[in-house]
Amino acid sequence: MPLPPALAAKLAKRGILQQSDTNTSTAAKTATKSADARESEAKLAEETAAIKEKEEKLLEIKLKGYDGCPNKWNPYHSCTPFCNEKWGEGKSVPDPEYERRRQKMLMIYPLPDGWQDIYDPGTGRHYYWCLESDKVSWFPPGHPKSCPVVAAAKVRENISNQNDSQEKDTDVEMGCDNEVRDMEPSRKPQNFVKDLRDKQQEDRNKNKGKGRVKFNDLDPMDPASYSDIPRGTWSTGLTSGDEAKSGVDATASGPLFQMRPYPNPGAVLRANANVKE
Known part of the structure; x- marks a missing residue:
């Protein structure tokens, strides 16, 4: 076993070890290191070649498929190890x-x-x-x-x-x-959430084919939306206290027979009395 270079130099300086022996020891150690380096490089090159060969084999299998797989004619089928296990060498x-x-x-x-x-x-x-x-x-x-x-x-x-x-x-x-997001100024989370909700609501309205609903929009079934009738209120059409509950359609126009049945005379007198009071 060769001596360490520092120990060999000290021994040679004291005369215990000859210079030739030191040189021989150093040369042997250098040769050993060179041999180890060459062996490591050869081993690394062998491993690299094996990895490259394996990658090429996997790429070939990915493109061409396994020989025994009956589905490799399908261009959208990628063979996996399962294909090799199931089909083997094929027929x-x-x-x-x-x-x-x-x-x-x-x-x-x-x-x-x-x-x-x-x-x-x-x-x-x-x-x-x-x-x-x-x-x-x-x-x-x-x-x-x-x-x-x-x-x-x-x-x-x-x-x-x-x-x-x-x-x-x-x-x-x-x-x-x-990069663009990084350059944009920071925004408050509350505003961001609010904008996101508004955007989602607009998208839903667009998908439904209508815009945002306004508070004063008329109901399409309301007669005021398709005729000259003025827009009514919640109390429009309800019976008031000074009218007799006779079943007469007071909104009807034209001949009198459209307002039948006629009101009860007693109900009319009571309604008139209430109006006078």
């Missing part, structure tokens, strides 16, 4: 009856140049891939039902890129809003 060999019918279909609609058939273990079917346009189809290009479209992995990649760009734009907008 490694296609169904014989399906393969027989597929070969018969290829005899009628052969694949042109630039097309390739690929087996999907998730669905247990073959799909057809155009190498030039990078589009795929469940049927050969000559088949009447053939409809080449962009692969689901490409669509998922585009959706992921759009979501990332939208998140960045949202972060920028939120940062700008925070």
Whole structure:
């Protein structure tokens, strides 16, 4: 075990330890440190490469999905470890009856140049891939039902890129809003709550298609709102004390028969007496 540099220097100064031994000890210690540093750097580089490889694998699974998952053809489906646990490797060999019918279909609609058939273990079917346009189809290009479209992995990649760009734009907008909010003068909480309530009430009125109700608005069922009749009060139409309760409609106009039944003579005399008093 090499001596510490300070102890080796003291021993060499007293003549107990030769200078050559000190140099050898220092060189050995330096070599050991260099070897440890190289080993640490190699280990760090290995761990970084493993992490990068794992991230690339996860990104590939996110875009392409697990091989055995039958739902990876759906561009809005993102595979999770549950897919791998449930479906595993999928169907490694296609169904014989399906393969027989597929070969018969290829005899009628052969694949042109630039097309390739690929087996999907998730669905247990073959799909057809155009190498030039990078589009795929469940049927050969000559088949009447053939409809080449962009692969689901490409669509998922585009959706992921759009979501990332939208998140960045949202972060920028939120940062700008925070800066503007910081520059605004402070307001009292009471005023803020009152303004918020007024704003909510205005929004509710707008949604209902009407403005704020005024205290002097007429009821739409009130005759004064659609005719020349003056606006009445709470006592309008009520029987007064000096009128006889005979059931006569005193508001009717026109011929006298509209005011029937006629009042009781005794009730009329009593009402007149009350008026004179």
